Amino acid sequence: KQEVTQIPAALSVPEGENLVLNCSFTDSAIYNLQWFRQDPGKGLTSLLLIQSSQREQTSGRLNASLDKSSGRSTLYIAASQPGDSATYLCAVTPLDTGNQFYFGTGTSLTVIP
Amino acid sequence: SQTIHQWPATLVQPVGSPLSLECTVEGTSNPNLYWYRQAAGRGLQLLFYSVGIGQISSEVPQNLSASRPQDRQFILSSKKLLLSDSGFYLCAWGHPGRNYGYTFGSGTRLTVV
Numbered sequence: 001k002q003e004v005t006q007i008p009a010a011l012s013v014p015e016g017e018n019l020v021l022n023c024s025f026t027d028s029a030i031y032n033l034q035w036f037r038q039d040p041g042k043g044l045t046s047l048l049l050i051q052s053s054q055r056e057q058t059s060g061r062l063n064a065s066l067d068k069s070s071g072r073s074t075l076y077i078a079a080s081q082p083g084d085s086a087t088y089l090c091a092v093t094p095l096d097t098g099n100q101f102y103f104g105t106g107t108s109l110t111v112i113p
Numbered sequence: 114s115q116t117i118h119q120w121p122a123t124l125v126q127p128v129g130s131p132l133s134l135e136c137t138v139e140g141t142s143n144p145n146l147y148w149y150r151q152a153a154g155r156g157l158q159l160l161f162y163s164v165g166i167g168q169i170s171s172e173v174p175q176n177l178s179a180s181r182p183q184d185r186q187f188i189l190s191s192k193k194l195l196l197s198d199s200g201f202y203l204c205a206w207g208h209p210g211r212n213y214g215y216t217f218g219s220g221t222r223l224t225v226v
Binding site: 100101103 | 119156162164170201203205207209212213214215216217218219222
């Protein structure tokens, strides 16, 4: 079964700093990887979707990379803002069980004004 | 465009009472549908998923059940709620094999008292 890990579990940075969130998965046979954001008490908002054939995706200040062979993805946030404070989750869809997707444990980010 | 609706947003129910949470998707056909639960301070737990009308896969044995009476409707039910059923319930949809990723509803906060 695919296992997805996110490090660190929590991160606190001053406003304006660039930061990197990490996501590791045990089985490289994936269809895609998706990054989500969850604000307290809210649902999940999709940030970026990377197909297995892609190396990275960008949206505004966010850049997600995928190294499928090493089982890693990173989410880079440039010039962090207090509004970026949230929990960030990655999820992978395995090739062999494409009807399910597996979530990481999440990184709780706090951007200090 | 595709949208997902989930209701109610919050619910307070006594122990032993029944439960019915509803999720509907618009703007797509034959989606995969998912029910997740998130306990306080914990990660996302997949409860049920469905690949078609009347087709339900259960991931966790418990006193909850799911049904899919229509293509874009997914219902989570219980005959008798337990205190341990409290949590944040999220519905999601996706199309495995396509480049959409997964989309989540806004969630239902259930408190069993």
